[in-house]
Amino acid sequence: MSDQIEVFGFEKEEIKDGMYEKYKGKKGQTDRIAIIYTDPKAMFAGSQIHYKDKFFLCKKGKCCEVLGPPKWRMGSVVIKYYTDKLGNLKKPFAYELYPWIFSERTFLKLKNTNSEFSLASHDIKVSCTNEEFQHLDITPCNESIWTAKEVLKKTILEGARSIWDFVKKSIATNMSIEDINELLGIVGTTTDPTQTLDLGDVLEQV
Numbered sequence: 001m002s003d004q005i006e007v008f009g010f011e012k013e014e015i016k017d018g019m020y021e022k023y024k025g026k027k028g029q030t031d032r033i034a035i036i037y038t039d040p041k042a043m044f045a046g047s048q049i050h051y052k053d054k055f056f057l058c059k060k061g062k063c064c065e066v067l068g069p070p071k072w073r074m075g076s077v078v079i080k081y082y083t084d085k086l087g088n089l090k091k092p093f094a095y096e097l098y099p100w101i102f103s104e105r106t107f108l109k110l111k112n113t114n115s116e117f118s119l120a121s122h123d124i125k126v127s128c129t130n131e132e133f134q135h136l137d138i139t140p141c142n143e144s145i146w147t148a149k150e151v152l153k154k155t156i157l158e159g160a161r162s163i164w165d166f167v168k169k170s171i172a173t174n175m176s177i178e179d180i181n182e183l184l185g186i187v188g189t190t191t192d193p194t195q196t197l198d199l200g201d202v203l204e205q206v
């Protein structure tokens with residue numbers, strides 16, 4: 001068999017439909033972006049997660065005992081305009097849509113900005129202070145470009161739809177309790193307690 005052929009079951013996670021490159025801040029570069037949404041109550045998708053080798057959904061059990069309290073991880077669809085390194089728009093007007101997955105820290109910065117400058121009507125400039133951990137500084141712009149023209153807005157919302165589906169799938173892996181225990185190296189805790197209950201004992205105690 002050729003080296004390029006792999007053998008696997010359904011556990012292989014690299015195979016997903018609709019892969020998109022995720023938005024990431026780059027050090028020494030300021031981007032001008034905006035969060036794309038139709039409903040302000042559905043701007044973000046997110047969940048409480050843990051990280052060990054990969055991000056996985058918290059099941060409020062052994063995962064928290066071993067790894068500590070879960071953290072929020074969330075995402076949205078963003079538009080990134082074509083700009084120079086300082087985030088100034090370049091001609092011709094161009095943009096790309098990306099899934100953006102981020103941490104609590106970034107969410108709180110967005111929330112803070114939104115309290116003064118609603119992100120519905122203001123683009124933001126994002127500069128990255130730490131690329132590996134995606135520490136981002138966020139400042140509001142005077143206006144929102146993508147919502148300025150109805151035709152442009154409609155095209156962008158249509159383009160964002162499949163990326164939004166991708167965002168929801170990309171927050172974290174939904175692992176079974178058994179798989180989480182295996183990942184955490186916990187052995188022999190998966191037995192259903194009702195199956196090993198000695199009914200004789202229980203009845204004596206009543």
Ligand SMILES: [Zn+2]
Binds near residue numbers: 062063
């Ligand atoms: Zn947990």
